Amino acid sequence: MSILPAPSTPIYLLDLRAEHALIQAELDEAVQQTLADAAFIQGPAVGLFAAELGAHLGGTHVIPCANGTDALTLALMSLDLPAGAEVIVPAFTYVATLEAAALLGLRPVLVDVCPDTFNIDPAAVEAALTPHTGAIIAVHLFGQCADLEALRRISTRHGVALIEDNAQAIGATFRFSDGEVAFGGTVGEIGTTSFFPSKNLGALGDGGALLAHDPARAALLRQLANHGQSQKYHHQFIGLNSRLDTLQAAFLRVKLRHLPAATAARQAVAARYDAALAALPGIAIPARDPRSTHVFHQYTIMVNDTGRRDDLQHFLHRCGVPTMIYYPLPVHAQAAYAYLGYQPGQFPVAEQLCTSVLSLPIHPLLTPEQQDYIVGFVGSFFEN
Ligand SMILES: *Cc1c(COP(=O)(O)O)cnc(C)c1O
Numbered sequence: 375m376s377i378l379p380a381p382s383t384p385i386y387l388l389d390l391r392a393e394h395a396l397i398q399a400e401l402d403e404a405v406q407q408t409l410a411d412a413a414f415i416q417g418p419a420v421g422l423f424a425a426e427l428g429a430h431l432g433g434t435h436v437i438p439c440a441n442g443t444d445a446l447t448l449a450l451m452s453l454d455l456p457a458g459a460e461v462i463v464p465a466f467t468y469v470a471t472l473e474a475a476a477l478l479g480l481r482p483v484l485v486d487v488c489p490d491t492f493n494i495d496p497a498a499v500e501a502a503l504t505p506h507t508g509a510i511i512a513v514h515l516f517g518q519c520a521d522l523e524a525l526r527r528i529s530t531r532h533g534v535a536l537i538e539d540n541a542q543a544i545g546a547t548f549r550f551s552d553g554e555v556a557f558g559g560t561v562g563e564i565g566t567t568s569f570f571p572s573k574n575l576g577a578l579g580d581g582g583a584l585l586a587h588d589p590a591r592a593a594l595l596r597q598l599a600n601h602g603q604s605q606k607y608h609h610q611f612i613g614l615n616s617r618l619d620t621l622q623a624a625f626l627r628v629k630l631r632h633l634p635a636a637t638a639a640r641q642a643v644a645a646r647y648d649a650a651l652a653a654l655p656g657i658a659i660p661a662r663d664p665r666s667t668h669v670f671h672q673y674t675i676m677v678n679d680t681g682r683r684d685d686l687q688h689f690l691h692r693c694g695v696p697t698m699i700y701y702p703l704p705v706h707a708q709a710a711y712a713y714l715g716y717q718p719g720q721f722p723v724a725e726q727l728c729t730s731v732l733s734l735p736i737h738p739l740l741t742p743e744q745q746d747y748i749v750g751f752v753g754s755f756f757e758n
Contacts, residue, residue, distance in 0.1 A: 442568025536562030
C-alpha cells in the first residue's frame with residue numbers, strides 16, 4: 375500500500391472557519407451595520423438580500439423565511455390542498471422534503487430515483503399520479519438539477535404543481551431542448567432553498583427562502599410566512615412565524631457576492647476528482663446530466679461492491695480523510711414514516727444508493743495537494 379505523506383493541513387468536509395476568515399472584514403461590517411440599524415426583524419438587509427438573490431437567479435421573486443424546511447411547508451400551504459392530498463417526493467432525499475407534507479396532513483407518495491443522477495425519476499412520477507395528487511416535489515440532489523424538462527411537462531399536462539427543493543443546488547442551471555436556460559428553483563410553481571451553514575450559500579445560522587415567478591404567488595407566500603397577515607394585525611390566513619433574521623440577511627448579502635467564485639472552486643475540485651477517479655475500478659464517479667450545470671454541494675461516488683463501502687469509509691477515516699454517507703437510510707425505512715406502509719424492496723434504486731454512496735470532502739478551499747492525498751488513499755484501498 376502506498377503511504378503518502380500527511381497533507382500539511384488537516385482535511386475537512388467543509389472548512390467554514392477558513393472560508394469566513396477570508397471575508398472577515400465584510401462579515402464584521404455586516405454585524406456593525408445591523409447593530410447600527412437596530413432593526414433585527416425585517417430590517418433593510420432582508421429586502422436587499424431578497425432582491426439581490428432574485429437578480430442573481432435570473433429575476434425571480436425571493437421570499438426569505440426561517441429555514442429550508444419552513445420553505446417547503448410554506449410552499450405546500452400556499453397550494454391550499456385538501457387534507458390527505460398526495461405529494462409525490464423522491465425516495466432518496468433529506469427527510470425535510472416529506473416532513474413538510476406529513477406535518478400538513480398531506481400524504482407523501484414516494485417514487486424511486488434515477489440510478490445515475492440520484493434525482494427523481496420522471497417516469498416513476500408519472501406512474502404515481504392519481505386524481506388525489508396535489509403536488510410534485512423534485513429535489514436537485516447534491517447540486518445538479520433533476521430532469522426539469524420532463525417534470526415541467528408532467529406538471530403542465532396534469533395540472534399538478536411542481537415544487538423544486540433547491541436547498542443543494544443554488545445557482546445550478548438547466549438547459550431545455552428548445553434552448554431555454556433556467557435556474558434550478560425557478561422552473562416550477564415554487565422553488566425552495568436553505569441557507570443552513572453547510573449549504574453552498576450558507577448563513578451563520580438558520581435561514582431559507584422561497585422562489586416564485588408569479589407575483590401573486592410571491593405575495594401569498596410572503597403573507598403566509600408572516601402570520602398570514604397582509605397588514606399588521608389583519609390575518610387573512612393561518613400562517614407561520616417564519617422570517618429570515620436581519621443579521622443573517624446581512625451575512626448572506628456578503629456570502630452571495632462570493633458565491634460565483636465559491637461555486638467555480640467547487641467545480642474545479644470536482645473536475646480534479648473526476649480526472650483522478652474516473653478510471654479507478656471499484657467505484658463510479660458522479661454522473662453529469664449534460665443539460666444541467668452541477669454546483670457540487672456534494673461529490674458523491676458509488677462503491678460498486680456495496681459490501682466494501684463502509685470499509686472504505688473507515689479506511690479513509692484512519693487516513694485523516696473525513697467522508698459522509700448521504701443518506702444511509704431511505705425515507706421509507708425511517709421509523710417515523712412506517713405509517714405510509716412501504717415495504718423493503720419497493721424502491722430498489724434508493725435502497726441500492728443508500729448502501730453504495732460515499733461523499734468525499736468538497737469545499738472551495740480544498741487544495742490540489744489535499745485532493746492528491748485523498749485520491750491516493752481511495753486508489754490504494756482498491757489495490758488490496
Ligand atoms: C438542507 C435541506 C433541507 C432543509 O433545510 P433546513 O434549512 O435545514 O431546514 C431541505 N431539503 C434538502 C434537500 C436539504 O438538503
